[in-house]
Amino acid sequence: MSNERLFNCYIGVDYSGAQTPTSSLKALRIYMAEGNNLPVEVSPLTGTKKYWTRQGIAEWLLLQLTKDNATLVGIDHGFSMPLRYFERYHLLPDWSLFLEDFKAHWPTDEEHMYVDFIRDDLHGQGAERYGDSRWRRLCEQRCGAKSVFHFDIPGSVAKSTHAGIPWLLFIRQQLTKPVHFWPFDGWTVKGGQSVVVEAYPSLWKKQFAIDNRTNDQHDAYSIAAWMQQTDRANLLAPYFQPSLLPHEQAMAQVEGWIFGVN
Numbered sequence: 001m002s003n004e005r006l007f008n009c010y011i012g013v014d015y016s017g018a019q020t021p022t023s024s025l026k027a028l029r030i031y032m033a034e035g036n037n038l039p040v041e042v043s044p045l046t047g048t049k050k051y052w053t054r055q056g057i058a059e060w061l062l063l064q065l066t067k068d069n070a071t072l073v074g075i076d077h078g079f080s081m082p083l084r085y086f087e088r089y090h091l092l093p094d095w096s097l098f099l100e101d102f103k104a105h106w107p108t109d110e111e112h113m114y115v116d117f118i119r120d121d122l123h124g125q126g127a128e129r130y131g132d133s134r135w136r137r138l139c140e141q142r143c144g145a146k147s148v149f150h151f152d153i154p155g156s157v158a159k160s161t162h163a164g165i166p167w168l169l170f171i172r173q174q175l176t177k178p179v180h181f182w183p184f185d186g187w188t189v190k191g192g193q194s195v196v197v198e199a200y201p202s203l204w205k206k207q208f209a210i211d212n213r214t215n216d217q218h219d220a221y222s223i224a225a226w227m228q229q230t231d232r233a234n235l236l237a238p239y240f241q242p243s244l245l246p247h248e249q250a251m252a253q254v255e256g257w258i259f260g261v262n
Contacts, residue, residue: 005231006191009034009071011064012199012223013057014216017077017115017159021108021167024049028057029220036232039224041217055109058167065171065179065194072231074199074223078148078161079168079184080256082135089129093254095184099169105129109166115159119151133158137255138248145200145258155202171196182240183257187249189240197259199223204260226260238262 009032016027024044028051033039044052045060052060064071079095081102086093091101103109105125106118118126131149140147151158172181180186180195189195201219204226210218230236242262244252 005234006189006236007070007072007195007227007231009064009069010039010224010228010231011061011071011073012039012201012220012225012227013061013073013075014201014220014223015075015077015157015160015164016054016216017108017161017163020112020114021054021163022111024051024053026051026214027216028052028054029214029216030057030060031217031220031224033224033228039221039228041220054163054167058170061196062171062174065196066176069194070192071194072227073194073196074227074259075164075196076160076199076201076219076223077157077164078137078256079165079181079198080137080254081131081148082137083251083255084135085129085131086254095181095254095256096172099165099172102129103166103169106162107166108163109170115162118162138251139256139258139261143200143203143258143261145202168196182259183253187241187253198256200258200260203258 012031014029016025018025030042031039032042044056061073080098091098105128107113107124108115118124121127133147133150135149136147146156148158148161150156178193180189180193182195182197201222205218205222208222208225213221239260242257
């Protein structure tokens with residue numbers, strides 16, 4: 001990648017794993033910045049729902065990613081699991097296979113499905129794919145983020161992660177043009193290609209005045225604003241190559257990596 005601006009559009013998604021995939025949730029927020037314009041909130045475009053649903057976000061992102069417009073999307077939930085998870089369940093270190101296996105056991109994208117229905121063994125096969133809150137991915141250890149298995153505590157992304165991963169599979173399967181899911185598709189991104197990354201707004205939100213935004217709005221805004229500002233300063237490229245030893249890089253390509261963590 002060159003020192004020129006890498007993207008034309010920047011999308012920040014603040015996520016929630018509450019209720020069902022078609023529930024209109026105040027905590028689901030999208031902000032988008034195009035070119036040099038400041039990030040603005042994107043509201044649901046169709047239907048009567050006041051707020052976004054997880055299904056609605058996935059379908060909207062799919063449309064954005066099929067456009068001929070280099071776009072960087074940051075989503076606030078985990079994209080994969082710690083290596084210990086793969087080892088315990090004898091899974092191949094392949095993200096595409098992981099997505100399919102996870103959805104088969106945690107079908108949180110199904111209609112009327114709550115994450116807690118699967119946690120409580122009322123549906124799905126979650127008991128065959130539980131994790132341990134003591135397991136943390138390398139990126140979580142490095143930046144102090146909570147485990148993707150640490151449910152029912154403030155600031156946890158466990159429920160969002162378990163609710164969001166099947167929608168990553170949906171987007172990946174439905175795409176009609178190449179989109180880079182980083183770092184699973186490689187650490188180096190081709191110029192002009194749209195990219196989807198895992199974001200952690202706590203890294204950046206203190207850099208921006210909250211103004212009259214809610215916390216959820218500000219999280220989504222901060223993702224889009226930081227990515228845009230960093231790209232405009234020609235400083236974004238190094239974040240696609242975090243400082244990792246060879247064995248750490250191999251681990252992170254299975255576990256995923258939080259964009260912006262070095």
